[in-house]
Amino acid sequence: xxxxxxxxxxxxxxxxxxxxxxxxxxxxxxxxxxxxxxxxxxxxxxxxxxxxxxxxxxxxxxxxxxxxxxxxxxxxxxxxxxxxxxxxxxxxxxxxxxxxxxxxxxxxxxxxxxxxxxxxxxxxxxxxxxxxxxxxxxxxxxxxxxxxxxxxxxxxxxxxxxxxxxxxxxxxxxxxxxxxxxxxxxxxxxxxxxxxxxxxxxxxxxxxxxxxxxxxxxxxxxxxxxxxxxxxxxxxxxxxxxxxxxxxxxxxxxxxxxxxxxxxxxxxxxxxxxxxxxxxxxxxxxxxxxxxxxxxxxxxxxxxxxxxxxxxxxxxxxxxxxxxxxxxxxxxxxxxxxxxxxxxxxxxxxxxxxxxxxxxxxxxxxxxxxxxxxxxxxxxxxxxxxxxxxxxxxxxxxxxxxxxxxxxxxxxxxxxxxxxxxxxxxxxxxxxxxxxxxxxxxxxxxxxxxxxxxxxxxxxxxxxxxxxxxxxxxxxxxxxxxxxxxxxxxxxxxxxxxxxxxxxxxxxxxxxxxxxxxxxxxxxxxxxxxxxxxxxxxxxxxxxxxxxxxxxxxxxxxxxxxxxxxxxxxxxxxxxxxxxxxxxxxxxxxxxxxxxxxxxxxxxxxxxxxxxxxxxxxxxxxxxxxxxxxxxxxxxxxxxxxxxxxxxxxxxxxxxxxxxxxxxxxxxxxxxxxxxxxxxxxxxxxxxxxxxxxxxxxx
Amino acid sequence: xxxxxxxxxxxxxxxxxxxxxxxxxxxxxxxxxxxxxxxxxxxxxxxxxxxxxxxxxxxxxxxxxxxxxxxxxxxxxxxxxxxxxxxxxxxxxxxxxxxxxxxxxxxxxxxxxxxxxxxxxxxxxxxxxxxxxxxxxxxxxxxxxxxxxxxxxxxxxxxxxxxxxxxxxxxxxxxxxxxxxxxxxxxxxxxxxxxxxxxxxxxxxxxxxxxxxxxxxxxxxxxxxxxxxxxxxxxxxxxxxxxxxxxxxxxx
Numbered sequence: 015x016x017x018x019x020x021x022x023x024x025x026x027x028x029x030x031x032x033x034x035x036x037x038x039x040x041x042x043x044x045x046x047x048x049x050x051x052x053x054x055x056x057x058x059x060x061x062x063x064x065x066x067x068x069x070x071x072x073x074x075x076x077x078x079x080x081x082x083x084x085x086x087x088x089x090x091x092x093x094x095x096x097x098x099x100x101x102x103x104x105x106x107x108x109x110x111x112x113x114x115x116x117x118x119x120x121x122x123x124x125x126x127x128x129x130x131x132x133x134x135x136x137x138x139x140x141x142x143x144x145x146x147x148x149x150x151x152x153x154x155x156x157x158x159x160x161x162x163x164x165x166x167x168x169x170x171x172x173x174x175x176x177x178x179x180x181x182x183x184x185x186x187x188x189x190x191x192x193x194x195x196x197x198x199x200x201x202x203x204x205x206x207x208x209x210x211x212x213x214x215x216x217x218x219x220x221x222x223x224x225x226x227x228x229x230x231x232x233x234x235x236x237x238x239x240x241x242x243x244x245x246x247x248x249x250x251x252x253x254x255x256x257x258x259x260x261x262x263x264x265x266x267x268x269x270x271x272x273x274x275x276x277x278x279x280x281x282x283x284x285x286x287x288x289x290x291x292x293x294x295x296x297x298x299x300x301x302x303x304x305x306x307x308x309x310x311x312x313x314x315x316x317x318x319x320x321x322x323x324x325x326x327x328x329x330x331x332x333x334x335x336x337x338x339x340x341x342x343x344x345x346x347x348x349x350x351x352x353x354x355x356x357x358x359x360x361x362x363x364x365x366x367x368x369x370x371x372x373x374x375x376x377x378x379x380x381x382x383x384x385x386x387x388x389x390x391x392x393x394x395x396x397x398x399x400x401x402x403x404x405x406x407x408x409x410x411x412x413x414x415x416x417x418x419x420x421x422x423x424x425x426x427x428x429x430x431x432x433x434x435x436x437x438x439x440x441x442x443x444x445x446x447x448x449x450x451x452x453x454x455x456x457x458x459x460x461x462x463x464x465x466x467x468x469x470x471x472x473x474x475x476x477x478x479x480x481x482x483x484x485x486x487x488x489x490x491x492x493x494x495x496x497x498x499x500x501x502x503x504x505x506x507x508x509x510x511x512x513x514x515x516x517x518x519x520x521x522x523x524x525x526x527x528x529x530x531x532x533x534x535x536x537x538x539x540x541x542x543x544x545x546x547x548x549x550x551x552x553x554x555x556x557x558x559x560x561x562x563x564x565x566x567x568x569x570x571x572x573x574x575x576x577x578x579x580x581x582x583x584x585x586x587x588x589x590x591x592x593x594x595x596x597x598x599x600x601x602x603x604x605x606x607x608x609x610x611x612x613x614x615x616x617x618x619x620x621x622x623x624x625x626x627x628x629x630x631x632x633x634x635x636x637x638x639x640x641x642x643x644x645x646x647x648x649x650x651x652x653x654x655x656x657x658x659x660x661x662x663x664x665x666x667x668x669x670x671x672x673x674x675x676x677x678x679x680x681x682x683x684x685x686x687x688x689x690x691x692x693x694x695x696x697x698x699x700x701x702x703x704x705x706x707x708x709x710x711x712x713x
Numbered sequence: 714x715x716x717x718x719x720x721x722x723x724x725x726x727x728x729x730x731x732x733x734x735x736x737x738x739x740x741x742x743x744x745x746x747x748x749x750x751x752x753x754x755x756x757x758x759x760x761x762x763x764x765x766x767x768x769x770x771x772x773x774x775x776x777x778x779x780x781x782x783x784x785x786x787x788x789x790x791x792x793x794x795x796x797x798x799x800x801x802x803x804x805x806x807x808x809x810x811x812x813x814x815x816x817x818x819x820x821x822x823x824x825x826x827x828x829x830x831x832x833x834x835x836x837x838x839x840x841x842x843x844x845x846x847x848x849x850x851x852x853x854x855x856x857x858x859x860x861x862x863x864x865x866x867x868x869x870x871x872x873x874x875x876x877x878x879x880x881x882x883x884x885x886x887x888x889x890x891x892x893x894x895x896x897x898x899x900x901x902x903x904x905x906x907x908x909x910x911x912x913x914x915x916x917x918x919x920x921x922x923x924x925x926x927x928x929x930x931x932x933x934x935x936x937x938x939x940x941x942x943x944x945x946x947x948x949x950x951x952x953x954x955x956x957x958x959x960x961x962x963x964x965x
Contacts, residue, residue: 033874034881040901041873042960044931045938046953443774463821 080151082110082158094127098161108146108158124155131157133200133223141191143211143221162221163214167207167276174279175307178314179344181276184210184218186340189269191220193333196262203260205268206247207275245291246281247271250324253295263326266336270321270329277314278306282322296324313349320351376515384485391493407496412487416497419487423506426480430513433473437520440466462524470521477514481507541565542580549580614641737944738808753793759808759945760789762875766867767816773860774820788819807955808945809868813861865962872959876938883933892916892926899927900934 032038078084082099088109089096099110113127128148135145135157148157167184170176176184188210192202202209202223209222249267251259275281282300285291300322303315317339323329330336330351342349364371399405439446441462462470485507491497541564548557554577561573737755768785775781792815877897884893895912913923942959943952 033870034877034897036877036897036901038870038873039960039963041877041934042869042938042956042963044900045935046956046960 079110079112079154079156080149082108084110094130099158101158107161109143109161110156110158112154112156127155130223134159134221136198137195137200139191139194141187141217141219142195143219159221160219162211162219164212167210167212167218167272170212171207171275171279176276178277178310181273182314182340182344184212184276185269185273186337186344188218188220188272189266189333189337189340191218192265192269193262193337195220196265196333201260201262202265202268203252204244204247205265205272206244207272210272245295246275246284248292248295249326250296251326253292259326261326262332263329266321266329266333267323267326269333269336270318273314273318274300274303274322277310277318278303280306311343313343316351317343317349372519373515380511384489387486388489388493391489395493407494409497410495412491412495413497416487416491416503419484420503420506422480423484423503423510426477426484426510427506427513429473430477430481430510430517433470433477434513434517434520437462437466437470437473437517441520441524462521467521467524470517474514474517474521477510477517479514481510481514484510545577545580546584549577549584554578554581611641739947742947756793760792763808763812763868763871763945764789765871766864767812769867770813770816770860770864771820773863784820784823787823788816791819806947806951809865813864862962865959869959869962872941873938876934876941879937879941880930880934893930896923896927896930900931 033041079097079099081103082097082101085098085100085107087095088098094111094113097110097112099108100106101108113123131145131148134142135148138144143162144160146158146160150156175181188205192205195202200223202220204222205220209220211219211221213219245253247268249260249264252264271282283291283294283298285294300319303310303318304312317336321329321336330339339349339351395405436446484503488497488499488503488507492499544560544564545557548560554574557577557580558573561576565573737759741752741756741759764785767788768781771784771788772778772781775784881890881893884890895915899907907927909920909923909927912927913920916923916926918926938956939952942955946952946955
């Protein structure tokens with residue numbers, strides 16, 4: 015698995031499958047015709063460097079370039095190549111930038127190249143790399159600039175995140191220089207660590223104004239809708255191609271993204287593909303830096319996140335404002351920006367947890383709707399009673415229809431749970447039996463096929479519909495005929511609505527999966543090894559821990575996602591190794607069962623003291639059914655982690671308290687209804703299977 | 714040299730490319746559903762070459778190696794019966810895109826039918842060395858590529874591997890195997906970086922001759938790669954664009 019060697023040309027690691035031991039990228043590059051180089055650069059979507067064909071021997075032909083002797087190639091950018099050169103007349107070393115396509119550059123490219131020179135030449139600032147001369151030699155356009163001895167910030171970053179003070183100092187200086195550029199009407203538009211050089215005096219200097227835009231300049235070299243720049247540092251307005259919104263605040267965003275990376279070691283957004291990154295830049299909220307690395311000062315996090323606001327007006331209005339703020343931080347003075355308010359945080363949280371938000375919203379809406387419906391019915395009944403004083407709440411036709419709907423609800427609940435398991439299994443590519451096992455979520459997601467998707471939507475809607483109808487009938491019967499609300503019915507209603515919505519949720523997740531994929535961080539083989547070892551036993555928790563040890567600064571969510579993906583590749587490589595063991599009593603989750611029983615017993619004891627039950631047998635029936643109901647919630651909720659699962663017991667306990675305290679006659683009624691027992695049976699079934707762990711088969 | 718190499722090439726229909734104006738994929742497309750022996754042979758040749766990326770894609774979706782092998786075989790059988798050629802598709806211009814789109818379509822319909830069904834009865838099968846594919850896949854580093862990207866990456870590697878092999882075979886057949894081994898590094902390196910003096914000494918020729926040999930190797934390599942790429946395109950003029958997009962596949 016360890017890479018065999020390194021490409022001498024581009025320095026990339028070569029994998030084992032490299033053809034003839036040669037770097038595939040360089041091989042392809044060698045096949046591109048030279049004259050098409052400028053086309054590639056013009057049509058490149060993002061950084062067009064890989065696609066552009068620069069003849070590898072350009073330097074050989076122009077070893078002496080006018081007044082300059084070319085010494086070595088320093089860097090290659092989107093459009094140009096930078097050489098270290100010696101200017102013979104002045105006997106000094108300079109950096110010489112030329113268009114990659116050389117004499118074949120299109121007029122557009124030359125215009126953009128000269129624009130860069132113009133943009134930078136107007137800026138005489140100690141922290142901006144100065145331009146000396148712009149010219150043309152034998153058809154090659156070039157400009158010479160200061161040669162900065164040192165590394166770029168990106169290379170410095172490769173050793174890990176910087177200490178917060180140092181990062182703040184760099185960004186403050188860069189922000190001041192950028193403000194200087196803004197005042198002279200130049201936007202940089204491609205700020206990233208690779209475009210900041212750190213000189214021998216440890217001062218940052220900005221370079222590469224290749225995408226710079228002269229403000230108030232009408233001639234647009236970039237067309238509307240065309241995206242240029244580095245996705246990870248690109249402000250949302252630039253990612254969306256809204257060129258009209260690009261202004262000083264856009265560079266402030268890039269400064270924030272840079273600060274973020276200096277602090278945490280990773281850019282705020284980095285998807286598996288450029289497209290995914292752009293999507294995240296526009297839609298997602300960055301993870302709070304302190305979650306990735308706890309020792310970042312809160313003030314610095316506030317400053318950083320303010321720069322990364324989606325709306326330009328919410329950021330610092332100018333780079334100077336950012337520099338001043340960082341200065342305050344460095345001097346230990348209170349900063350002016352306030353941490354995001356609770357509302358703002360809530361909104362941001364909601365954007366990052368659409369699933370939870372959706373669930374809570376749906377629950378709230380459903381409860382509100384039925385609350386209103388209940389009041390409406392109650393009102394109607396009271397009005398009817400006013401009109402006809404003899405009207406009383408006695409059993410009638412609604413009672414009969416409720417009986418039928420109860421049966422339908424019970425059926426819907428059963429259909430709901432089994433279709434949920436079936437669809438979930440399909441979504442993870444599991445057999446029915448595998449999908450019952452505890453480790454089901456560790457299997458990779460795969461796209462649903464058309465029939466399963468249709469089935470899932472249909473079953474989900476029908477099951478939810480039945481649950482809703484039963485609730486409507488229950489409320490009507492309760493209001494008009496004084497019918498008791500039985501725990502069995504509530505169970506049918508809750509379960510069928512919940513399981514039906516969960517089935518629909520899988521379809522939504524499938525849609526998101528197919529459209530956006532997942533983001534990733536590249537790990538080295540050595541980093542992966544301990545995680546892989548932990549995964550051999552399918553121990554997700556241990557593997558997650560190993561990941562966070564291997565990658566300092568990784569958040570729990572990121573670690574968990576990575577581990578799940580690793581499980582995916584492990585399973586793809588060694589199919590058949592990971593199978594659930596047969597069900598047995600020994601593998602049951604006794605701990606959870608014990609804790610659940612204890613909580614129920616305490617509740618029952620308290621209840622017994624407060625409201626003595628009508629009959630001990632009914633109390634025992636209540637205990638048993640709500641115990642199993644609680645266990646079922648724990649087991650079937652798809653929630654990971656013992657404490658989170660136990661939290662789910664709260665509704666079960668509440669149901670028991672309510673049914674005992676508020677509906678004292680329920681005990682007698684429920685002894686005639688099969689609901690609690692059916693529910694208890696189902697819940698017990700899921701408890702059994704949830705106790706089973708996936709183990710690695712001995713090979 | 715080039716002519717000899719082509720005659721010796723073990724790849725089916727390698728000599729067609731020079732002889733016909735049309736490339737393989739455009740030939741297949743033009744024949745459509747009609748019976749056409751040339752087009753059938755061309756399609757078979759294309760499939761023989763590019764089955765591995767498809768297998769890698771299928772393998773990411775299917776847990777069991779045997780299932781994946783069956784599915785791949787079945788897919789090619791269907792392809793040979795030209796089920797998918799009838800489907801109008803804007804992506805047919807490139808064989809690569811057509812294959813992936815058809816495969817996705819095929820897998821979706823296979824999932825619908827269920828995997829258990831017995832396959833391959835009475836249909837023509839290509840002899841694909843599927844076990845070799847499994848071991849090759851085993852060497853793959855654990856990466857986070859999506860199946861689509863894995864497919865594209867494997868496509869590029871397969872293509873390059875094929876071209877390099879052809880090049881090697883050509884040099885072998887003209888008894889210049891050693892020259893190939895020594896000079897193949899020239900394909901990916903800057904000219905001035907290559908130690909020509911040392912290479913020339915190794916090959917017992919003058920430094921200038923070594924330079925020329927390297928340049929010939931580069932030229933021939935470029936020809937072969939462009940020819941191979943053009944075989945998978947409906948419009949031979951799009952070769953540069955295709956190479957560029959293959960390049961982007963690797964860069965991602």
